[in-house]
Amino acid sequence: MVIIEAKGLTKEFKIFRRREGVVGAFRDLFTRQYQVLKAVDNIDFVVRQGELVGYIGANGAGKSTTIKMMTGILVPTSGHLQVNGFCPHRNREKYTRGIGVVFGQRSQLWWDLAVIESFRLLQRIYRVSEVDFQQRLHRFEDILDIGDYLHLPVRKLSLGQRMRCELAAALLHNPTLLFLDEPTIGLDVLAKANIRDFLKEVNQTLETTIILTTHDLGDIEALCSRVAIIDQGKMLYDGSLDQLRAHWGEDNLEEVVKDIYQGQQPPGVKGWGE
Amino acid sequence: MLAYRATYLTGIFNYTIQIGAYFFLWQAVYENQGRLGGMAQEEMLTYVIIAWVARSFYFNTLDRTLSDEIREGQIATELIRPYSYQWAKMARSLGEGLFRLLFFTIPGAVFIYFLHPFGGPAGWTVGVLFAISLMGSFLINSQINLLVGYLAFFTLSTSGILRAKRVVVDLLSGLLMPISFYPLWAREIIEYLPFQAITYLPNMIYLGKLEGLKAIKALALQGFWFVVLLMMSYFIWRLAVRKLTIQGG
Numbered sequence: 001m002v003i004i005e006a007k008g009l010t011k012e013f014k015i016f017r018r019r020e021g022v023v024g025a026f027r028d029l030f031t032r033q034y035q036v037l038k039a040v041d042n043i044d045f046v047v048r049q050g051e052l053v054g055y056i057g058a059n060g061a062g063k064s065t066t067i068k069m070m071t072g073i074l075v076p077t078s079g080h081l082q083v084n085g086f087c088p089h090r091n092r093e094k095y096t097r098g099i100g101v102v103f104g105q106r107s108q109l110w111w112d113l114a115v116i117e118s119f120r121l122l123q124r125i126y127r128v129s130e131v132d133f134q135q136r137l138h139r140f141e142d143i144l145d146i147g148d149y150l151h152l153p154v155r156k157l158s159l160g161q162r163m164r165c166e167l168a169a170a171l172l173h174n175p176t177l178l179f180l181d182e183p184t185i186g187l188d189v190l191a192k193a194n195i196r197d198f199l200k201e202v203n204q205t206l207e208t209t210i211i212l213t214t215h216d217l218g219d220i221e222a223l224c225s226r227v228a229i230i231d232q233g234k235m236l237y238d239g240s241l242d243q244l245r246a247h248w249g250e251d252n253l254e255e256v257v258k259d260i261y262q263g264q265q266p267p268g269v270k271g272w273g274e
Numbered sequence: 275m276l277a278y279r280a281t282y283l284t285g286i287f288n289y290t291i292q293i294g295a296y297f298f299l300w301q302a303v304y305e306n307q308g309r310l311g312g313m314a315q316e317e318m319l320t321y322v323i324i325a326w327v328a329r330s331f332y333f334n335t336l337d338r339t340l341s342d343e344i345r346e347g348q349i350a351t352e353l354i355r356p357y358s359y360q361w362a363k364m365a366r367s368l369g370e371g372l373f374r375l376l377f378f379t380i381p382g383a384v385f386i387y388f389l390h391p392f393g394g395p396a397g398w399t400v401g402v403l404f405a406i407s408l409m410g411s412f413l414i415n416s417q418i419n420l421l422v423g424y425l426a427f428f429t430l431s432t433s434g435i436l437r438a439k440r441v442v443v444d445l446l447s448g449l450l451m452p453i454s455f456y457p458l459w460a461r462e463i464i465e466y467l468p469f470q471a472i473t474y475l476p477n478m479i480y481l482g483k484l485e486g487l488k489a490i491k492a493l494a495l496q497g498f499w500f501v502v503l504l505m506m507s508y509f510i511w512r513l514a515v516r517k518l519t520i521q522g523g
Contacts, residue, residue: 013519064520068350068520071353071354072353072354073350073353073354073518073520074518074519074520075515075516075518089515092353093356093357093358094356095356096353096354096355096356097356099354101354103350103351106347106348106350106351107351108351108354112278125355125356125357126356
């Protein structure tokens, strides 16, 4: 079953170009120069149920923008996008019932509330039954090891502890689709391993479809059989991890990705990046 | 819950100072004067007290919250929730307002009553009408704050606008002085603005200066302004969300 279908998905931003110096700043007050930036440029992307897709690209390549369109936050400039049978931004309030989202760089728990209170609030927001809630909570307590700090306010948690809670929070309503935007950013080795194991289990037992962006290729190697690479808004590669390695004749994923980010072509492969 | 005890206590202190200052100011103004702007001295003092006490309920910082969330991109974490952004914000403010009403407004009013007994509402009907009009104050004030907060979608430097809004609301709502004190031409303009429905109209109901049909009319006017502002904020929201950029990745 197709969960995400994007055709020709494009997002442009109008960027205000500042002129240099005092004179420039003064001129900017009256006439502004704008520049159109294509953050996401004509992307085709199909994800089927139960897939775990790694979505990578250099800083500013357009990963987060894609995720934000798919989660209904940003409105695409053009192209077709259907997720879970919805047009995300148009039916945002209904659509978001069926998805979970974690932004590694932002917290979506209530800063001053105890973790468990945040969970309770989410239970109400997503109308999760008490039985389901308890069952899922126990399960997350076990695998993510968050039982000890459920009663601490979120602001007192370490980044690793908080990120585990964010994951649990994103999954309390058992979404069919989970978006993770750099969920392992800034975490130590153990916390990373813990989160990877958890994601693997969620993906396998609950058949949750997962889209994961990351700069840590360890995440990709541990979790994803499929990887999509975006560069300057364009989809460069979308396929299996094994094939990517085969294309480049290189087993070390980090080396492959470095070459790609530098704009190199794989040796002897036609049609790369088209 | 008690992490913000200091904020709570300084809040009480702040309101005491404000009410105290206006109290003595008006006492001095009324020295050797009978009635001013259609109000006797005791009515005026009650007006000041009720105006500030009511403010502790309807007051909120939605304008700054929205502006910050838009400027810092935190709004992304709200948009992934299956609820309407503005109604969720309003509900949260209402919760805070009710908290303040119970733990701040009512104890504060009792405290002030012991310092200087002030007149209660003239009868149960007036009390109920005033309570309804307080809800109207909250709704209108919140909508104005939402609208001002939305300006952050269009300009990222909002602090000046937020301050200006605050002054305008304090002045034109009748918090600083009753609208009946303004010159006629100003009153005519103010009557066509939503601000007077925040403080002046509820207070006039409380003081029994708007009775019966006039009080009902004042409530209807509040309802009218709420609907108009609500429509405006829906419209701006729809426009803004299409152009939304999430700041900071």
